[in-house]
Amino acid sequence: MSNDESGDDALLTPAEMARADALAIASGVPGSVLMEAAGRAVARETMRRFRPCRTLVLAGPGNNGGDGYVAARYLEQAGWPVAVAPLAAPRPGSDAALAARRWRGPVVPFAPAEAARAALVIDAVFGAGLARPVEADLAATLGAAGGPVVAVDVPSGLDGATGQALGYAPQAAMTVTFFRRKPGHLLLPGRALCGETVLAGIGLPVGVLAAIAPLCRRNGPGLWCLPAPGLADNKYTRGHVSILVGAGMTGAARLSGAGARRSGAGLVTLVAPDGRTADVLRAGDPGVIVSEASVAALLQDPRRDVWVAGPGLPAEASTLAAVGALVAAGRRVVADAGVLGAAAGRPEALSGCAVLTPHAGEFVRVFGPIGGDRLAAARRAAAATGAVVLLKGPDTVVAAPDGRAAIDDHAPPWLATGGTGDVLAGTVAALLANGLPAFEAAAAGAWLLGEAARRCGAGLVAEDLPRHLPAALAAGRDRVREAAAAG
Known part of the structure; x- marks a missing residue:
């Protein structure tokens, strides 16, 4: 297959996923195209599982937040009442900044009161590569969600490599991740905090996996093939x-x-x-x-x-x-x-x-x-x-x-x-x-x-x-x- 929906069970660390993105961009896939596909996937999976309702997108300053801005735009186009609460402005000139400029809907403060008023919260603050504990004010806003939480990549605060919460991570009803799962989607407590984990293709070439050569896989048939007895086998040849x-x-x-x-x-x-x-x-x-x-x-x-x-x-x-x-x-x-x-x-x-x-x-x-x-x-x-x-x-x-x-x-x-x-x-x-x-x-x-x-x-x-x-x-x-x- 030519894209990232091949069903391969490789697990990528956050660093390996960042390299996959970089390799895709170097091969000619613009980062803005990947971000658009990721945000569209979040919106699509959200609309499949929830009815239109008052939705708040908590957006960080990086690519995870950019995905959130894109998701907000697609939900708003589908008739959902959506607002975005930025934690901070994206870096000028970044793909996330472009996604933020394209959002023309309401922008509200990043505050617990806003999260509490929402019937659905999309957590697009930090992705799987977060390396520091979540600060108290961010944890307070994430924890104040008045309804289900949909996480982009991972619930913010979850270490994608280990599945451990860095101080705090919200309980998500659904997590939408991209290209390949991370170890933290399967290791506890991460697996439980992610809720239903949905893997979405966003157009990364499968060939980037060969360059990365990941060493970790999700266990299952395909990683191994079970031996089957042959016509000439006997009790000794079967071990x-x-x-x-x-x-x-x-x-x-x-x-x-x-x-x-x-x-x-x-x-x-x-x-x-x-x-x-x-x-x-x-x-x-x-x-x-x-x-x-x-x-x-x-x-x-x-x-x-x-x-x-x-x-x-x-x-x-x-x-x-x-x-x-x-x-x-x-x-x-x-x-x-x-x-x-x-x-x-x-x-x-x-x-x-x-x-x-x-x-x-x-x-x-x-x-x-x-x-x-x-x-x-x-x-x-x-x-x-x-x-x-x-x-x-x-x-x-x-x-x-x-x-x-x-x-x-x-x-x-x-x-x-x-x-x-x-x-x-x-x-x-x-x-x-x-x-x-x-x-x-x-x-x-x-x-x-x-x-x-x-x-x-x-x-x-x-x-x-x-x-x-x-x-x-x-x-x-x-x-x-x-x-x-x-x-």
Whole structure:
């Protein structure tokens, strides 16, 4: 496609978006044309969702404010009662100054009383690149909105790179952004503050993406393609996942095994530490292999290439020793739970693992505080360990050692229940065993778990997830085919 409505899921930082604008302008697309398209898109999406009403456009002095002036003009032409409240005058000679000159309607003070009188407020004060906290008088005006807020690019005060509010950001009913989303549209609390996020094309050439080469994507089919069994496959070629089981803590490992089996692993072995635990495991699913053999003995079989270590394991030195043996033997390890607990304050102990799947608490214990930039924290952890890091949460981040990252916004709230991370670890392991590289396996596993949870519905418990994974796999493959056909 020749324009920016291709549906690509690249996420651009504010700096990368500024470069995209500059590249487009350098290629011959005037900035005023981009601004006109952006403001027209804001007006169009506003008219689609709201009835004509008393509307106030809060306009900043930069390009975001220029978009607001254009939106005001299109709404006024459609018969809406619109006024503009400038925070400050645009820089003379700028595209925003041209847009402001073309606005012939009412201009009112930038004040809380004006915002309170409006039935709809369009927040066109600051865009995603704001780098300083919002001042108190601006926050007071934004917070006084008497009706829904439509944000241009992001709610003013929201950091487009991190999703964090810089002091204050208003709650928007809708946010209209352009060309590509930013990480802050998906990371919390930004995702919630944006309300409905609408991505609008404004005429930037798609070719600018190749020049920028963004490393972050919104997670979903297309970032990865799910493996499908072929006619000549058998249970061995579909991969063998082995799962270390803790003494007396069989539930977590069994959930991992169910996730692996339902996600396509040809064979799953639960490796018991003793006979009593093995007896408990043998009373479970009949299709699972239970072994009491030592890890050293099992490593003699080169087909046992992928291992899950952590669910139900004790957070102690013996757990790390077992993982070290697996890594030394060249096996790919998905490390979770007990392994992460045993590595508290020792991230170097996880070097050589393929995928780490910490939740926020586990991450902090191993790597230290996450801080306000979840994406950067996951990238640092991946670089430090050489492993793909899947930082779980409602805004899951998957980061690779080479800087690639994906943000997943596909998981419903009811996925937040005990045991679902164990299923995830098994799912990621099955995808690894079926040939996906570690980054793609982790990203696909996160999406599949969210899709399975959506299909299950509210009230989900971890045991429900595996039976919905086959349908999630089918949906993922269908989405990839649809995207390929559309492209």
